[in-house]
Amino acid sequence: MSQTLLVRSTKIRTTSLYRSLSLASRHYSNQTLKDKFSEQIPSKIEEIKTFKKEYGKTVIDKVTLEQAYGGMRGIKSMVWEGSVLDPEEGIRFRGYTIPEIRKLLPKVEGSAEPVPEGLFWLLLTGEIPSLEQVKALSNDIASRSELPDHVVQMLDNLPRDLHPMAQLSMAVTALESESKFAKAYAQGVNKKDYWSYTFEDSLDLLGKLPIIASKIYRNVFKDGRVGTMDTNFDYSKNLSHLMGYTNNDFIELMRLYLTIHSDHEGGNVSAHTTHLVGSSLASPYLSLAAGLNGLAGPLHGRANQEVLEWLFKLREEVNGDYTKETIEKYLWDTLNSGRVIPGYGHAVLRKTDPRYMAQRDFAQKHFPDYELFKLVSTLYEVAPKVLMKHGKTKNPWPNVDSHSGILLQYYGLTESSFYTVLFGVARAFGVLPQLIIDRAVGAPIERPKSLSTEKYKALVRTIGNQ
């Protein structure tokens, strides 16, 4: 090669290398969530493979008979990448506490609260996105909001007194018709690509949930009319507007609400059910609907409705007399009638739920003198002492559901049977990232072992004789 040719070809190579490098860095700053996650998959698969190979036979836990009969409490037997719950400290999302994510996750202009789209990115990738990336994600999600006619018609035909959670679960189930995963699976797609279709379904689902939730809200309690998503709005602003709430503070509340209600590690009923059903390769629609059915139980997500109804009965009974003595009596009456104090206790936590504290912080900032906030605050002083004296619950402190209802009441969203629907929308942000991860790493179908009491007795005898 002549000198001139060599110089020219080096120059061309350098220029094209420079161009591809600059493209790569531009690509990086504009990198979509799907690109980012796709890039991480090979190393995640390798990490799990090596870890299992090296430590696969390590005994990580022992299980007692009490645990087998006691709702499997505390048994370490699931993998959940997005969050870990510590009994004393509370939830950490990919290592970050709630106060940390409130500070670190991107915020849209004029807002002090993080957006749940940012948390979704963090839960899926372990990285905090830029504001630009979050905005692109909000836009992408909002562009997927259209509902098929049969879902709209079904919702319009449901009886108004059917619980909003049943309506939500039915609508999500009926959206199975839209599942890209189910279609691809039927066409025999390679299992390596399952995650990609699960990702698409997950974003589609997130996009459709605000319309579904608002349709349910407006069908049951208002005029049945719902607008459309605005691709320039963030998720919480869209959801609030669709429901008919345009107050900026309410939108702020929704940003906080959706973010902190999203994920609470994998063992809770809604997260575990979504994961379990998803492990059979049911589509994200059917998997999430199953999780929502679990969330609808009064000991889980529906506790937010129970709290409000219980508080209103209290208010009626004490007739404005919010002294500690009258509240204490009401608490004992509830306990003595064989019911639980809704919004108190937790299967894992042994301290006040940080999600309760975040909502308390919001109330203190926005409406410290609100009557129901004062009532909830007095309860916080009285109920733990009563529950400790009662001596049954392992955790006498308030959980997330203890506070959420009165925040919504303040802004005029008074229909408490709708509250768990908002929890359900939020939960989608927490459970869908894990479903995508499960499909990317090829998580197996879940199948723990059960025994009959007779077999357990035999097992205990055998162990005793050893």
Ligand code: CMX
């Ligand atoms: N009021 C009265 N008794 C309570 C209680 C409460 N808030 N919380 C627990 N207990 C009782 C239990 O019913 C149980 O009684 P039994 O021995 O008679 O069965 C005993 O205390 C021990 O229960 P635990 O080990 O402390 O709690 P669990 O892990 O079994 O249950 C939970 C956890 C959340 C279901 C329970 O604390 C409860 O029922 N709380 C009220 C409902 C509620 O707020 N649920 C929302 C939780 C958060 C969420 O998932 O959204």
